[in-house]
Amino acid sequence: MELDPAHDPARALHGHEGILAGLWSAARSSRLAHALAFVGPRGVGKFQAARRLAAGLFCDSMRAGASTAPCGTCAPCRRVRAGSHPDLFVIDVLELPADERPEELTIARFVRRERDDSWKGPTVDEFLALRAVEGGWRVILVREMERANVAAQNSILKMLEEPAELVLWILECSRPADLLPTIRSRCVQVHFEGLDAAAVHAVLAERGIAAPRAERLARWSRGSPGVALLRSSxxxxxxxxxxxxxxxxxxxxxxxxxxxxxxxxxxxxxxxxxxxxxxxxxxxxxxxxxxxxxxxxxxxxxxxxxxxxxxxxxxxxxxxxxxxxxxxxxxxxxxxxxxxxxxxxxxxxxxxxxxxxxxxxxxxxxxx
Ligand SMILES: [Zn+2]
The missing domain is CATH 1.20.272 (Zinc Finger, Delta Prime; domain 3)
Structure with missing residues (x-):
């Protein structure tokens, strides 16, 4: 799949670089929690921030202390960009066309179950059973975690209760009230805010939406470029x-x-x-x-x-x-x-x- 350049994890993110710098620093000093909930308004860049965080954990240049953000050119950075990094497991229903998107994330995405053929692709428990291919972090990233139904959330909870060394969960979520309290309490919540109008404009311009269309969409979206793009579409x-x-x-x-x-x-x-x-x-x-x-x-x-x-x-x-x-x-x-x-x-x-x-x-x- 051709990646939208605006989704390149090596690109700095409008408004959220301070949060990422803090998380990378925590990882360097072995203080990073094993489960993070990226919470905040829809469309402000939480998922992109999560991919960029993962890229920074894998990046050769950052691991060597040679840069403070993903370099974008080493092999791990290129794999994250291509969506093919073996130590990054992403559940992202939004990458499906709108007319194929399931409303709910079911347990079949997380745990392989016999007699359940609702999901034929790889599952989180299979991913966790493997060793890290590149010898460092393994990251599980779930986009729109609020779509996970109760059975799916309970299966995640079981896995969160048995944290493994150098495994990081990132649960992206716009409606944290839809998460089980037990999941919320096991995650460190990282809060994201809406962006200022100039930053929303910049994101829209990167996606080819020029003023005055961008100006109006930015005003109607309350600091969320994702909402502005959705409204445009x-x-x-x-x-x-x-x-x-x-x-x-x-x-x-x-x-x-x-x-x-x-x-x-x-x-x-x-x-x-x-x-x-x-x-x-x-x-x-x-x-x-x-x-x-x-x-x-x-x-x-x-x-x-x-x-x-x-x-x-x-x-x-x-x-x-x-x-x-x-x-x-x-x-x-x-x-x-x-x-x-x-x-x-x-x-x-x-x-x-x-x-x-x-x-x-x-x-x-x-x-x-
Ligand atoms: Zn790199």
Whole structure:
């Protein structure tokens, strides 16, 4: 698989180099815990930091004390970059295409079990039974650990209770509350924060997203480049345009609603229905963000501090001009957001959302 250059573990990470320097230093003086939980908001670079930490533990140059960060050129660094380092075991469901991604990580990924053929690839217990090929650290890295179900978490717990020399677990997680308390207590928690807008811009620029698109995505993602990229792939900019033309009465709500289903984005889900739900969810979350920000501005919050504060100044917007419409729409959208999870038809739900967002006096609306 061709690696995205932005994922190169030899590249310095925006915002997180101090954390890594501390962890490498702990490893040099044999003080590194055998299990780390990398926790913090989604999309801020925790997984990349984990791969970079591992690269630093394997790097010939760092092991020789010749550099303070992965050199990127020695054989171990090149293997980590290529995803082929034999002492690094990565469970990363996000590398699968969105339509093949399992919602849950099951025990089959961690422990080989007869009669369970839900996972045919290598497992963690098999990896742990091997010696380190390169004679140093062995690292197990689990991305989105919150996806692991209880049986899977219990299998990890058993392995964590029998720590082996020079074995490091890194559990990347955005929802630590979903981890078993026993797992949380066995890991040293390493906290990651959101990045400042300039750092988010820099990451987006590396991925080929230029201003002004990058500027808006950075503002809407609250310091998370990963969320900004996700929103970009889910057509957030185009979705907000649809919301805008309905709010100003430039387009009839049901025409805009139809356009929502024609946008070419990437939406998670193994089935067409699941992808429809993900698309409806993305739109409703965005619309709720916009309405909430307008409500906050109406209650005195400074618009420049709000993700969608630019809309708060638009007197031609229905949700700005009419607090009644805004609150009614907020209430209705929250209900629709809940109904998506109850498996109601997503296009019907988004039709209702667009109707609720249109100005009350829009002539096309009254024709229905
Ligand atoms: Zn190196």
């Amino acid at each position: 889910q057509c957030a900019l185009e979705m907000r345009e649809l919301l805008e033309i309905v709010q100003t009465g430039e387009a009839p709500p049901l025409i805009a609603a139809r356009a929502l289903w024609e946008l070419e984005g990437e939406f998670d889900g193994k089935t067409a229905k699941a992808q429809e739900r993900a698309r409806a969810r993305a739109f409703l979350d965005l619309a709720l963000d916009v309405l909430s920000d307008v409500e906050r501005a109406a209650n005195g919050a400074a618009p420049e501090g709000l993700a969608h504060g630019d809309i708060a100044a638009r007197a031609d917007f229905a949700c700005v001009a009419s607090p009644i419409l805004r609150r009614r729409a907020l209430e209705l959208l929250l209900g629709l957001r809940r109904d998506i999870e109850a498996n109601l038809d997503p296009p019907t739900l988004t039709d209702r959302a667009f109707l609720a967002l249109a100005p009350l006096a829009a002539p096309r609306q009254t024709q229905r």
